[in-house]
Every structure is written in C-alpha cells, then in structure tokens.
Amino acid sequence: NAGVMQNPRHLVRRRxxxxxxxxxxxxxxxxxxxxxxxxxxxxxxMVYLQKENIIDESGMPKERxxxxxxxxGPSILRxxxxxxxxxxxxxxxxxxxxxxxQHFGDGTRLSIL
Amino acid sequence: xxxxxxxxxxxSVPEGAIASLNCTYSDRGSQSFFWYxxxxxxxxxxxxxxxxxxxxxDGRFTAQLNKASQYVSLLIRDSQPSDSATYLCAVNxxxxxxxxxxxTKLIIKP
Numbered sequence: 256n257a258g259v260m261q262n263p264r265h266l267v268r269r270r271x272x273x274x275x276x277x278x279x280x281x282x283x284x285x286x287x288x289x290x291x292x293x294x295x296x297x298x299x300x301m302v303y304l305q306k307e308n309i310i311d312e313s314g315m316p317k318e319r320x321x322x323x324x325x326x327x328g329p330s331i332l333r334x335x336x337x338x339x340x341x342x343x344x345x346x347x348x349x350x351x352x353x354x355x356x357q358h359f360g361d362g363t364r365l366s367i368l
Numbered sequence: 369x370x371x372x373x374x375x376x377x378x379x380s381v382p383e384g385a386i387a388s389l390n391c392t393y394s395d396r397g398s399q400s401f402f403w404y405x406x407x408x409x410x411x412x413x414x415x416x417x418x419x420x421x422x423x424x425x426d427g428r429f430t431a432q433l434n435k436a437s438q439y440v441s442l443l444i445r446d447s448q449p450s451d452s453a454t455y456l457c458a459v460n461x462x463x464x465x466x467x468x469x470x471x472t473k474l475i476i477k478p
Contacts, residue, residue, distance in 0.1 A: 297470040359411040
C-alpha cells in the first residue's frame with residue numbers, strides 16, 4: 256500500500272495516560288503534517304515536519320503535545336497526560352514538497368475515558 | 369492574517385443538477401489551490417488541484433480559478449447522491465502551509 260498509513264485507527268486512553276499516534280508517509284514523500292478535527296468542525300493544523308526537523312509547530316499546544324519524524328521510522332504524535340478534551344480525530348498528511356498536494360491517512364480516532 | 373472562506377451550507381442540490389461550491393482567499397500571492405472531499409467519519413480526499421487562472425476539468429468536476437478576484441470554485445455536473453459530503457477548499461500562500469476553509473456541506477437530494 257503506497258498511501259499514507261496511520262495507526263492505530265482507534266485508540267482509547269484513560270485520563271492521565273499517554274497516547275502515541277503513528278504515521279508513515281506515502282512513498283517518496285518527506286513532508287508530514289498533523290491535523291486535529293473535532294466532530295462537525297474543520298481541520299486544525301497542528302505541526303509540519305520534515306525528516307528530523309520540526310518546521311512549524313504553531314498549531315500544537317505548548318504543553319503535553321510533541322511530534323517527531325526520525326530519520327528512520329514513522330512520524331509520531333505524542334500526547335502526554337491526556338484529558339477528555341483531547342478526544343478527536345487526528346489526521347496525518349504527507350506531500351512531496353512545499354506547495355504540493357497533501358494526501359491524507361485514514362486518521363486515528365482518539366477517545367479519552 | 370491569511371484566510372480562506374467558504375459558505376458552511378448545507379447546500380442542497382437536486383440529483384442530476386450542477387452543484388457550485390465557492391471559496392475566497394485573502395492572500396493575493398497564493399499559488400496553489402486544492403479541493404478536497406470529506407465524507408462523514410472519513411479522511412479528506414484530494415479531488416482537484418489548480419494552479420493557473422481559468423478552468424480545469426476532470427470528469428464531472430471542474431475547478432475554476434480567478435486570481436484577480438481571489439476566488440476558486442468547484443462545479444460538479446450531473447450531481448449524484450454519492451457526491452453528498454463536505455468539500456474543503458485549501459490554498460497555499462507563498463509559504464509551505466495550506467490554509468484551509470471550514471468546508472461546505474453538500475447534500476444531493478434524489
């Protein structure tokens with residue numbers, strides 16, 4: 256499958272636990288974007304990464320959230336000490352360069368109990 | 369602040385008619401324009417890209433770009449119930465980040 260791969264598709268966590276969301280970009284893509292979407296709302300940009308570099312994290316909360324895109328392996332969005340308000344769909348997209356179309360994975364639906 | 373505006377709808381169109389979706393943007397230097405379709409509970413799917421003024425056709429879809437007036441539109445001919453979805457407009461200004469509209473919900477009535 257050459258598309259953007261996200262896992263897990265669904266993730267349930269209790270308040271205070273950690274959530275780790277993974278994203279493997281399309282083959283040949285080195286630009287990764289993370290978005291959050293609440294039900295019936297639009298996409299909210301969180302962070303833009305290239306290999307080993309965070310280019311723009313202006314949409315990501317300063318506390319509890321972090322993202323990485325290591326030289327080897329998938330991009331990881333990490334949420335520490337989750338709260339109920341973190342419940343949302345988290346989408347990853349990748350592109351072959353700046354200004355190029357972004358292609359989305361199926362998303363991870365995060366539910367906080 | 370760079371903005372992309374879309375009418376949230378819902379836009380209701382009879383089956384077989386033409387659905388017209390509009391989007392305006394604030395950054396005059398924008399270079400790339402995209403339309404995505406998102407079904408409820410699914411991820412956004414790219415359906416059209418347009419980079420220069422004029423029309424671009426792909427099957428039943430036509431994207432129209434007018435940089436002077438700063439708007440981009442999407443026409444869907446012979447609308448089908450399966451076209452019912454939220455349509456997102458995304459604009460790439462002079463930097464790397466797409467600016468997204470909030471989306472227009474389209475309902476095709478049989």
